[in-house]
Amino acid sequence: MPPLLAALLNVMVPVALVAAIGYLLARRLKLDQDTVARLSLYALTPALAFDTILNAQVAAREAATLTLAFLLTWAVTVTLSGLVGRRWPLQTRRSVMASSTIWNSGNLGLPIALFAFGQSGLERALVVFLTGVIGTYILGPAIYNSGAGWRGSLRAILGLPVLWAALAALVWRVSGVGVPLGVSRGVHLLSQATLPLVLLSLGIQLGAAGKLSITPPMVFASGVRLIVGPLAAFGISLLLGLRGQPLAVLVLSASMPTAVNALLLAREYGGDAQTVAGVVLVTTLGALVTVTAVVAALPYLP
Template identity: 30%
Template sequence: MLATLCAIILPILIVSALGFIWGRMGQTLEPRLVTALVTTIGTPSLVAHTLTGLTVDTAVVGRMVLVSFAVFAGFALMGFLVCRAMKLPLHSFLPSLMFPNTGNMGLPLTLFAFGQEGLALAIVFFVISITLQFTIGIGIASGSADPRRLLKMPLIYAVVLSLVFLVTGWPVPRWLSNTLDLLGGLTIPLMLIALGVSLSQLRVRSLGRATILSVARLGGGFLVSYGIGRAFGLEGPALGVVVLQSTMPVAVFNYLFAELYRREPEEVAGIVVVSTVLSFATLPLLILFVL
C-alpha cells in the first residue's frame, strides 16, 4: 500500500516542487502565457481526447454530471453558511469555498489513482467545475454574472465536438486523435508546474483565518461530496473521483479573480497557500479512503 500511495502522491509533489523551486530561484514563467496555453489549447485538447475515447458506461457519465451540479450546490450552501458565521464578505470568500483545485491537482491525482477511467470521470467533474467558476464564480467576485463568457471558452467547444462524435458514433480520425493526445499531454505537467510557481509567489496574510477557511474547504468538501455521492448511488471509482476532486484545496483561479476585482486578494492568496499545504499533508489518508 505504501508503494501505491507513493506512486500516486509523489509525482504530484515532485512536479509541483519543481515549479516552486523555479519560482523561488527568480526564474521567469509568465503566468498569462501558461494560463493561455492551458485554457485555450492544453485543456480543451485533453478533454476532447479523453471524452471521445470514453470506455465507461454513458449512464455513469450522466450520473456524474448530475452529482457534480449537486455537489457544487452543496459547496455554495456550505460556503454561504461559513461566510455568514464568520461575518465575511461573500464576494471575497465564497468562491474560495465553492471551487476546489480540480485541474492542477485533481486531474493528475485521479489519473494516478484510477487510471484512464478515473481521468475520464474526473474530466466530467472538472468541466462542470470550470464552467461554473467562469460564470457563477466570476459573477460572485465581480458582482455581475454574464453567461456569454461561456462562448469565449474553448473548453465548451471541445465538449460539444466530443459529444458530436459520441452521439453519432463517428470514428475520430487518427491524425486528430494523435494531435489531441499530443497537445493534451502538456496540460497536467504545466498545471502542476504553474501551481508550484504560484505557491512560491503567494503569501499568507492572516494565518488563523486562512487555516479555518482551509479546513472548511477540505473538510466540507469531503463531507458534502461523500454524502451527495452516496445519495446518488455512486460507488467504486465514480465515488472515489467525486470525493477526491471535491477535497482539493482552493483553486488558484480564485486568487486571480480576487486580484482582478479587488476582492481582498491577499486574504484569498493565504487560503490558497494554506489549503494546498494542508491538502499535501492529508492526501495519504484521502487516497487510502477512496481506493
C-alpha cells in the same frame, strides 16, 4: 512505507517540484503572469477537455449519477462558503467560494484513483474530471460576474473555448466519425502541456506575491475543501444510491486540494488571487495528510 502512501507521495512530489520551478523563475525573472495564465485558460485546457472526452469510457447511467453527485457536492460547498463569507469583502468572498469548491480532479485525482482502484477506478474518475473541467469554467465566471447579472455571466461563460471544445468532442464522439490521426495527435500533444503550465503558473503567482500570510478566509476555504468536501460527497452519494467503487471514487476525488484553475480564473476575472493562491498552497500541503486518511478509510465504505 505502505504502498498507497508511497503512491500518494509519488504524485504530490512531482506537482510540488513543477510549482517550485515556477516559484524560482518568478523570483529571478520578470515574467508576464497574465500571458502564462491565459495560455492555459484559452488554449491548453480546451485541448485537454477535447482529448479526454474522446477517449473516456464509462456506462451512461453510472456517469449521470456520478455527475449529479459531483454537482450536488459543489452546491453544498459553494453555498456554505457564500453564507459564511458574507463577513469578508466581496472579491474575497467570491474567491473563497471558488477555491473551496473547485478541486483538483485532474492531475492529482486521476493518478491517485488509478493507484487506489486500477483501470476501472480511473475510468470513473475521468467522469468526475470531465464534469469538473466543464463545470469549473461555468461556475468560476458565474461567481465572479454575478454582479453583472445573468447576461454578463452568460457572455463570460460562452466566451470560454473549453465549453465549445467539450461540446465539439461530444458531438464528434456521438457521430461515430473517427478523428483524423493528424488532428488527434496535435490535440493530444497540446493537451499534454496543460498540467505542467498550470502548475508553473501557480508557482509564478506565489513567487511574485512574495511572503504568503495565512488569513482567516484561507483557513476557512481550506477546511471546506479538505474536510467538508469529502463528507458532503459521501452523504450525497449514499442518498443517490452510489455504492462500492463509484462511491469511493467520488469521495476520493472530493478530498483533493483546490485546483490551480481556480487561481487562473481569479486572475482572469479580477478575484482575490492572493487568497486563492494561499488556499491552493495550504490545501496541496494539507492533502498529504487528509488524502492519506481518506484512502485508509475507503475499504470501510459501503
